[in-house]
Amino acid sequence: MKTLKDMINVGVIGCGSIAKFRHLPELDAHPQANIEAVCDANEDRAAKLARLYKSKYYLDYQELLEDSNIDAVIICLPHHLHAKVAVEAANAGKDILCEKPIATTLEEAEQMVEAAKSNNIKLMVGHNQRFAPSHQQAKQILDSGKLGKVTSFKTTFGHSGPENWSIEGKDSFYFTNDTIPFGVMGDLAIHKIDLVHYLLGELITHVTAMSGTFQKPTNHEDSSILLVRTHSGAIGTVTASWTYSMQENATVLYCENGVIRMEEGGEYPLMIQYNNKNAVYYKLGDLMTYERKEPEKSGVVFSFINSLLDHQKMLITGEDGYNALCVVLSAIEAEKTQSIVQVTTRMKQAVH
Template sequence: MTIKVGIIGCGSISTHRHIPEYQENSSAEIVAYCDIVQERSDELAAEFGGSSYSDYHALLADEAVEAVSICTPNYLHAEMTIAALKAGKHVLCEKPMATSLEDAEQMIAAAKASGTKLMIGHNQRINEAHQAAKQVVESGQLGKIYSFKTTFGHPGPEGWSVDGPDSWFFDKKRAFIGAMGDLGVHKADLMRYILGEEFKEVGAMIETSAKANATVDDNAVLILKTESGIIGTLSASWAYNGEEDNSTVIYSEKGVLKLNADPEYSYIFINADGEADKQQLGEMQTNDEGGQINSHTIDAFIQSITEDTTPICDGEEGMASLNVIMKAIESAETNTITRI
């Protein structure tokens, strides 16, 4: 069974992540590309084969297309996803899934009404070290979880985006939120996933201090508290110049668990006696040279279609993670601890 796929949005996230991973998946075939700058979709269609469109409605009308990746600026996610679901296409939508909770709810409703799959691209869930961490937390091997710190920061999207310093990432009208939506929502989703709990309170400090051309946040630090009382910090930044940081540390009764915090070992558990268990459990995707490894996000999406299973991060999960970030914004704006 081969799923015919259309790519909507032919910028960096599609050319560096989605397209290569679809090409590596034997159960998927890209048959259509769409970009408002049609030269981009034309080039991809000419190189790899398939149709090229400048209007996403035309791609959705293509009966050959069974599933789509939405790789467009944030403000278009909901509109395009809902249209695709109503057209009977399965959807993999980049994060953040929407720019409001109301839009996220409509996306979920459209998926239910059409009977199609909606997956949000929170690929950190799929990382091997994160999968192992979720298992040990669920098993109780760590004992009581006390605290955590999780970080995602790099020098910024200008070195990554096809539009460079003029990227939509810096424009509030198109991006809605900056480093929080680009990076922070990933970590909010990851901690919900690993801890198996919802956050109930957030206190946030959010700044625009590193990018002169930005009308969105580029530095944020959140303090979060779960339903059971686990407290921790989440940092998201476009100002980590010199080295990317995509690490998570969990502090527990039985010891300290470090995830993707060491250049050689992605999983390190240091028990209460100071003894270390170090494991190489795959790498994290990065924007650095050589960092474009397969995240297996596409594999998970295609598998959910072919096996008719719930995606690893469906619409409800995507909305819950978005809600954490939305409440963090409220906290920063009101200078209060906000209930989630």
């Protein structure tokens, strides 16, 4: 059993944009997190970030895992490398925050979850949409029962593409690696799938999909629309695209007693419109605050560190990451077979 600590020493594996602009600034902003080391095969990247945060750097992640001063790791590597590194980190006794998607296959995701359990360490997946103030407030309202059952929904995540975010630019692994099974579905749609699971408190059970590659130099899809059904029977669409010149991140839930509108733009990130014509407008921090590179604003790292300090359950578990990946892979199968696929998970839904 791990003892309570006043400080969590963290090693960050992978020094690309997600580490540089989100995880490292958020670690630096947390009063009880210490950036003990960073790691990247590119020595220039690793050395620059190590100097910035006054930490050590490694070129080999296995050497970082052997560092006895490190309590936890954040994995910021290309998707197909997540599982191998996470399993080794679990075997080394390090708690883990892994960027989404948890892995590229269900077998790999299950290996990660089982390695964490067998080594009694915590595994969290970085589905950051759960931490948006509008989404957390909407979750409270839904759980209160005021709006009744969700009957249908639509959710969209679109931006201009990974080449405008990745540190590799047009050489992003999405454009150069054909071994990963998805493009925008594993990058953006998976965020919204996890958000649906979180808000509704139930899993997506059936999916069909259509996708295409319209603008990006990749063999993977750059635009997708999924039609899904949840366990209770609610139906909805999940839209994801790398072809939007203006970012879109909206979610609308149609309920028995009204409508919840989130992140549609404008002054109010959350609006509740009741069937009796009354409306409530919430002026909250918007979802894209962290995109402006403000430390701690995504909430992911703070939640991870606080869970380790307080020995609390992670808000986004390995099982959650597995279940979201399961929907994405089922959507890919559905499109290939031009059918509706039943999403069969082998893992119990996490309770939130």
